[in-house]
Amino acid sequence: MPILHLWTQRIPNSWSKRLECPVDEDSTYRNTTWCNRDLIPIPPTRRTWTYREYAAYWIITGVNATSWTLASSLLALGLSISQAMGVIVGASLLAALLAVVAGWPGSHHYVGFTILSRGAWGMRGGFWPLLNRIMTACIWMGIQAYWGGQAVKIILGAVIGPKFVFWRNTLPESAHVDEASLLSFFVFLAVFAPMLLVAPERLRIPFRVAFVMIACTVLGMLVWALSANGGAGTLIHTGPTGQGSKLGWNTVYGLQSVVGVFGSGCLGQSDWTRYSKTPNAALFGQIVTAPIAICVTALCGLLVTSATAEIYGEVLWNPFQLLLAIQQNSLSAGARAGTFFAGLGFLASALALCIVTNSVAGGMDLAALYPRYINIRRGSYLITIIAVATCPWQFVTQATTFITVLSGWSVFLSPMTGIVISDYFLVRKQGLHMGDLYLGNSSSAYWYSRGFNWRAVLAWATGFGPLLPGLIRQVQGSANGSGWDHLYNVSYFFGFFVSLLLHWGLFRLFPTERQTGDSPFSLVLDSESRSDGSSDQEREVIDVVDEKDRSASMLV
Incomplete structure (x- = not known):
């Protein structure tokens, strides 16, 4: 019996009926304790995604701050630039293959990981992998929403100018967040909340717009950095700092870490491939777009960081921190215009990424806890509320044991993918x-x-x-x-x-x-x-x- 059944038994019958998830007019299904509109195999009329949507999906997934900073993580392990890029290419190809295999059931049976888990773990046992995904979705939703807030902070700084950029913070240091960031975080949530009203099959156009914006942003930052510095700088010539067997093991660890970053997302690939118009619609995005997007973004992040390190005298791997540093150093008309459009691109990326990696998958998992009263839309709002309650800035702005555990959570998720x-x-x-x-x-x-x-x-x-x-x-x-x-x-x-x-x-x-x-x-x-x-x-x-x-x- 699903988890929320005993709780809903206490609701008066009239209210219970009103709270039930909507059912399509003249539908051929009913809400039950195991089924609702979002959990049944997707009918033909809702299979709207073509290869274009999956290409956009993987550009959104691959072109983000995580891919941007991959090289920095590998350099910290003692790898050279060439070794780091080789690891990124190999890992992205493995992740692409994993995406194809994990997404195949969705594109051929039109059900997501939520339902597939019932077959693998049992009708009741299937709740366990869902609870794991719900927990990680809530945490990562909060973290990605925080970075979305940083994109808003960049935009507001460009529009308002010095009064916002140099806003005097009165919050204590123990808060681990400044007032401008906190305000920007809630502005991001206000922009994000209405997007959850859009059904996944109708996200095609928004995803295409987001893909164009973030791609133009990354390429624009690359052109600007190389032009402003007169070249890529010296960081790209970094040699290996490790040696011997330690370097070998660190290379293997780097490879599996990069695969794990994207492989954990591949766990729920069927959540999206079930909307494919044809059985093979997702293949182009998975095999071609995914590795290209990841590798190009990592290379751009490396080149931009190397060039700007000579301009500003410090190595800023995180693109959000780089754009904020630009505003701190100059608020000329050119700097304000450049950071505004870059912030807008990263805002579009953050909005789409929160939906792609967290809200839809987590919402559907929550829906499975009691389908009669929770669907993807309601579940997505619950995920967002819990994410805000975690105070994600506590994780992002300080090095904590919790973040180390969270980054190693793939030890629990990778066996679930294999199963x-x-x-x-x-x-x-x-x-x-x-x-x-x-x-x-x-x-x-x-x-x-x-x-x-x-x-x-x-x-x-x-x-x-x-x-x-x-x-x-x-x-x-x-x-x-x-x-x-x-x-x-x-x-x-x-x-x-x-x-x-x-x-x-x-x-x-x-x-x-x-x-x-x-x-x-x-x-x-x-x-x-x-x-x-x-x-x-x-x-x-x-x-x-x-x-x-x-x-x-x-x-x-």
């Missing part, structure tokens, strides 16, 4: 009994043992368990090149492949009924899932696969 891929390709052989993914009883092929699949639990624990000592040593700062530390250096690959193979092997040793095969999506409503209070004896099968799908009305 969902193993389940779909190796165990199910790309076949799903779609209706059973919405049945909360023993008649479901994915009920296993009281709704839990012990095979997935064991595979997941085996995938991350051996990595915990290395993570703890990393957090404590006591890593010294031991065996545990070396294992942690390949944590993403280890967790992914160990869980993938073990999950498959356990199903080979302990198969289940209807383990393979394919069947259409039929929603079976019984006394647990019906909303009209019918008796236990009454059962109704509603076939929701209708190629003549009626137009879906956009309801709040």
Whole structure:
């Protein structure tokens, strides 16, 4: 029984009906405790994304501050510039391949990670990976919203001028945020909130606009920096500062870290590929656009940082900090105009990135906790509210143990990626009994043992368990090149492949009924899932696969 069921039982029936998620007019489905409009396989009328949208999606995902600063992270590990760029190219290609594999179920069965988890972990066990994603979505939403606020701060500084740029801060140092940043953060949220009203299938045009703006911003900053400095500067000639086996292990760690940064996002790739107009619509964006966007952004970040280091006398890897430093040094008409348009580009990027990586996926995961009352839109607003409550500036503006743990969270997520891929390709052989993914009883092929699949639990624990000592040593700062530390250096690959193979092997040793095969999506409503209070004896099968799908009305 979904998590919120007991709570909603106390709501008076009249209010309970009013609070239910909207249902399309003349729909062929109903809200149940396992199903609503956003969780069913996407019908043909809502499959609107073409290769253009997925190209824009990956430019938004690849062209951001994270990619911009990749080279700095690798240089800190002792790599040379050429070695760092080689690692970035290799990691981006691996991430692209992972995106193709993880997104394949969505583009062929039109369901997201939320529903696929039910097949892999069991109808009740599937809540566990969702809770993990909800937690990380809330934290990263807050952090990305903070950087979106910094983009607003740059824009306001360019428009208002010295009064805003040199605003005297009266907040105590313990707040870890200044008044201008705090104001800008809430302005960003005011701009962002209305965007959550737009359904994912209707985000095509906004994403295209965001992709053009951020691409022009990055290229514009590159041209300006190289022109203003008369070249790229000396930073690009940095040689390796590490040597021997330590440099080798750091290179491996850098490779898996970059893969982990984008691979964790690939975990929910099916959340977006399920909107694809054709089964292969996402491939161009995943295979071509993704690695190009990541590599070009990393190279631009390196060149701009190298050039501006000679202009301003300090190395500023973060593009937001660079633009703020420009305003601190000069508020000429040219500087104000340049930082305004750059801030506008990064604002568009932050808005789109919050939706792409957090609000939609996290909203759908929240919807699965109780579909009758939460859909993607309501879930997205809940994610945003929780993100604000975390006070994200506490994480961003100071080095904390929490951030170290959060950056190493892929040790828990990479096994989940391996499990969902193993389940779909190796165990199910790309076949799903779609209706059973919405049945909360023993008649479901994915009920296993009281709704839990012990095979997935064991595979997941085996995938991350051996990595915990290395993570703890990393957090404590006591890593010294031991065996545990070396294992942690390949944590993403280890967790992914160990869980993938073990999950498959356990199903080979302990198969289940209807383990393979394919069947259409039929929603079976019984006394647990019906909303009209019918008796236990009454059962109704509603076939929701209708190629003549009626137009879906956009309801709040």
